[in-house]
Amino acid sequence: MWTKMRFCRNQWPLNAMVHSPNNGNGVTDRQKVKSSGSIWKKRQPEISPAKTAENGNKDLEEESDDVGLKKLLQEKKRKMEFVFGGDSKAAELEFERLSKLKTKLDSMKVIILFWGFVIPSSLSAIDHWSPEVKGQGMVCFGHLGKNVAEIGSYADLLFMEPKNEQPNSSKKAKDLNIEGYPVGGLSIGGHETCIIFPTLKVAFDIGRCPPRAVSQDFLLISHAHMDHIGGLPMYVATRGLYRMKPPTIIVPISVKEDVEKLFEVHRKMDHSELKHNLIGLDVGEEFYLRKDLKVKAFRTYHVISSQGYILYYVRQKLKPEYIGLSGNEIKNLKSSGVEITYTLTEPEVAFTGDTMSDFIVDESNTDVLRARILVIECTFVNNSITVEHAKDYGHTHLSEIIGYAERFKNRAILLIHFSARYTVEEIEEAVTGLPPPLAGRTFALTEGF
Secondary structure (H helix, E strand, C coil): CCCECCCCCCCCCCCCECCCCCCCCCCCHHHHHHHHCHHHHHHCCCCCHHHHHHHHHHHHHHHHHHHHHHHHHHHHHHHHHHHCCCCHHHHHHHHHHHHHHHHHHHHHHHHHHHHHHHHHHHHHHHCCCCHHHHHHHHHHHHHHHHHHHHHHHHHHHHCCCCCCCCCCCCCCCCCEEECCEEEEEEEEECCEEEEEECCCCEEECCCCCCHHHHHCCEEECCECCHHHHCCHHHHHHHHHHCCCCCCEEEEEHHHHHHHHHHHHHHHHHHCCCCCCEEEEECCCCEEEEECCEEEEEEECCCCCCEEEEEEEEEEEEECHHHCCCCHHHHHHHHHCCCCCEEEEEEEEEEECCCCCHHHHHCHHHCCHHHCCEEEEECCECCCCCCHHHHHHCCCCEHHHHHHCHHHCCCCEEEEECEECCCCHHHHHHHHHCCCCCCCCCEEECCCCC
C-alpha cells in the first residue's frame, strides 16, 4: 500500500510516496495518480494572457528597481563623502567595508528564511517521535529559532533605512559661510567643541571626534579639558583605519608629555600604531602647516593651561620697485641674486578656545583682533549669569565682547561655546540685538542645540 508522509497537512508532495507492488487489482497507486493527472495539473498550471501581462509588468518593475538601486547607491556614496569632508578615498573604503558586511548579513537572512520553513515542517514530523525524543527535539528547535531570530533582528537594525529622508533635510548639518570659508563643527559649553575649516584641512579642538573631523589633516588643541580633547585617540585611530596619512597635532607645550603618555596607554590596550606627528608649541612660537600657511600660539586666560591659535597666510610679493618690469628683466635680476620679493604675512583665522576676556586687552594679541575671522568663545549671553560668574569659571560673557567692540578689527566674528542652558532662540535674540560695531559681521554657531 501507499502511505503519505506528514510534512504539511493537506498537501501531497510528488515524491512523498512509499511504493508497494500493487493494490490488489494489478494496478499500482502511482499509476493511478499519473493516469488521473490531478496532481500534475496542480503542479503545472496554465498561464493565462492576463498572467503573462502581469509578469511583463513585474519585469518592468524589476528594471525600474535596478535604476532606483543605482540611484540609491550613488546617494549613499555621496552622503559618505559628505561625512568624510569630501575625502572620496576614505568614503569609498568605508562604503566597500559596509557593503561586504551587508552581503554577509543578507546571507544570514536567507538562512533565516530557510529555517522559517524547515522548523515548522520538522515540528510536524516530531508528532510521530517517542515522548523522550520529542522533548529533546522541541528544546533544540526552540534554541535554534531564538538564535536565528536574534541574528535577523541585528541585521535589520544595522541596515535599517531612514524613512522619507530628503537630501536637504533640516537634520543635516549645514556649514556657515563666513568670508568665503565654509565653517562647520559644533561647540556646546561643557559638552563638546570642534570647529572645522574644511578648505584649510584644519580642525580647532576635537571634542568627541565628530566624523567630519577625521578628514582634517591638522588638529590644533587649545587646552586639555575633556570636552575639547576627549576624542583625540579616536581621531588618530580612525585615520589609521582608513589608511589616511598620519595627522599633525599641535598642543600646548605644557601638556605634550601627558598627551604622549595617553597615546602610549592606548597603544598598549589597542595594539595599534596610532601614527601621528605631535608638536608642542609655547605662546609666541610658530609652526608651518604648509609652505603658505603657518600657525602661531597666543596667550589666553582659562582656569587651566591654555592657548589660542592664529593661522597666517604667507605669500611672496614683488617689491614695489620692480613692478612694471618685463618678465625677462625680472628673470635676469633673480638669476643675478637680487632679492626681488618680500614676504607678506597676513592673519587669516584666529581661534581662542576657552578664555576670559582678558586676552582682548593683552597687547601681544593685536593680530588676534585683526585676523580676517575671529572665532571667540561666548559662554554666557544674557543677564541670567553675571560677568563675575563667567570669570570665576574662566569664560567670557557677551556683555564683555560688546564692551570691547571698538577693539575688534576683524571682518567677521564667530561666537561659539554657548552654555547648554540656552535655547537657539535665546542665542539668536542676543546676537541680533548686538550694537552697530558688531552687528552685521557677527555669527553664532548653534549646531547641536
